[in-house]
Amino acid sequence: MWAVRPGSDYKLVCGVAYTGLPIATVISTKQDIPMLIRRKESKGYGTKKMVEGNYEEGQKCLVIEDVVVSGSSVYETVETLQELKLDARDVIVFLDREHNGVANLTAMGITVTSVVSMTELMVILQKHNCINQEIFESVSDFVAACKDTSIITRGKCLAQNGIQLMDCKLLSFESRISSTNHPLANELFKIMSTKKTNLCVAADVTTSEELISLAEKVGPHISLLKTHVDILVDFSKEKVDMLKDLAKEHNFLLLEDRKFGDIGNTVASQYSGGTFNIVNWADLITVHGIPGDGVIKGLISGVNGRHRGCVLVSEMSSLGALTSQEYIKGCSKMAENHTDFVMGFVAQSSVSNNPRFIQFTPGVQLEKSGDGLGQQYVTPRAAILERGADVIIVGRGITKADDPVTAAKKYQEEAFAAYEERVSVQ
Ligand code: 5BU
Numbered sequence: 001m002w003a004v005r006p007g008s009d010y011k012l013v014c015g016v017a018y019t020g021l022p023i024a025t026v027i028s029t030k031q032d033i034p035m036l037i038r039r040k041e042s043k044g045y046g047t048k049k050m051v052e053g054n055y056e057e058g059q060k061c062l063v064i065e066d067v068v069v070s071g072s073s074v075y076e077t078v079e080t081l082q083e084l085k086l087d088a089r090d091v092i093v094f095l096d097r098e099h100n101g102v103a104n105l106t107a108m109g110i111t112v113t114s115v116v117s118m119t120e121l122m123v124i125l126q127k128h129n130c131i132n133q134e135i136f137e138s139v140s141d142f143v144a145a146c147k148d149t150s151i152i153t154r155g156k157c158l159a160q161n162g163i164q165l166m167d168c169k170l171l172s173f174e175s176r177i178s179s180t181n182h183p184l185a186n187e188l189f190k191i192m193s194t195k196k197t198n199l200c201v202a203a204d205v206t207t208s209e210e211l212i213s214l215a216e217k218v219g220p221h222i223s224l225l226k227t228h229v230d231i232l233v234d235f236s237k238e239k240v241d242m243l244k245d246l247a248k249e250h251n252f253l254l255l256e257d258r259k260f261g262d263i264g265n266t267v268a269s270q271y272s273g274g275t276f277n278i279v280n281w282a283d284l285i286t287v288h289g290i291p292g293d294g295v296i297k298g299l300i301s302g303v304n305g306r307h308r309g310c311v312l313v314s315e316m317s318s319l320g321a322l323t324s325q326e327y328i329k330g331c332s333k334m335a336e337n338h339t340d341f342v343m344g345f346v347a348q349s350s351v352s353n354n355p356r357f358i359q360f361t362p363g364v365q366l367e368k369s370g371d372g373l374g375q376q377y378v379t380p381r382a383a384i385l386e387r388g389a390d391v392i393i394v395g396r397g398i399t400k401a402d403d404p405v406t407a408a409k410k411y412q413e414e415a416f417a418a419y420e421e422r423v424s425v426q
Contacts, residue, residue, distance in 0.1 A: 001064065015037070015063075064091070066093065094116070173390070174193045200391050229276050289312050315349065315351065320374070346361070347361065363393075390419075
């Protein structure tokens, strides 16, 4: 296999999991070229974690596989390596089964050389009396009949794995701007596209000082800051004004996760009054659909011409949540009836195919799967590619990190890369 390699000066080799791995291992040790391993499991891994081994951007990497059929496995490996900015375009395979895989890969700019093709292998076996004429002919017929293969790209793979992403999720934020007349949805789509972030940080801290300091630090990396203002021990109008200034300076919106859930008359007073006077400073609020339409009407009555919006809690991230399918449908209907105020949903799956509604997904962390108190986590990638999140909401993954800024940057990058991958799906 080494003898038929298509080029030279390879700094790395990478076997295609799994049968390519032992072959790559032998070549790596014999030729003294470092080896990379690409994981086959895709769920929940970021691109970087998909690959084990030491490498530098731009290094030339030879990809090694035992048999090529459609070329899909080879393509998946090449695609991951290229996403890591490795120069991975050359592939060696032992057997070309002649099912169009080499042509499929060539069409994607990948050079494949093989030791033998299926036809050559049959000739050799026949010459050595290892197979009879009947087998020779049936294999030849099979090869001739099975040329209709194509490479399964990640997009097709999403659909084939039964991942239900509604059509609207394949549209870019930019293109969804025209689908809404909600001024804040419009603004959020613009912020996310221009600032290249679909990250919302859940600022669950207990003092105003911590809140301001966190907002200052993560401001450049977020499109929204989510608060639970009633957690603060020292809420004051002054501090809220500082928060509003920071939101303006760094171009993010404020989402108060108040989860309004009472009759219209009560929520109207809770929204525009009391200690927190939420309508005065929060661009967005969260609302439970349980009370029915009245809750929305009550909240709208407090708006008084300001640009304000709400996000309906359709589905919760916590274990045993009672947000049934019927409830979810009810929330979608409520949203459709109040598009002037409702701009999206807090949800764990795509609950609407209307591109105007933005999906906010909490319960996102890179390291943990839960918090022991019912919270359930998925990775940013899974939230966006599998669950249809437009915005990921991350709290402790960032606030409790050793360095919240580095963590925010990481979540920003992973989430936006997953979104870009989603919208590039054909
Ligand atoms: P965490 O630290 O990333 O677990 O914080 C998640 C935040 O999102 C926290 O403020 C919750 O109140 C909020 N949240 C949630 O976790 N799950 C939900 O379904 C809803 C809100 Br709605």
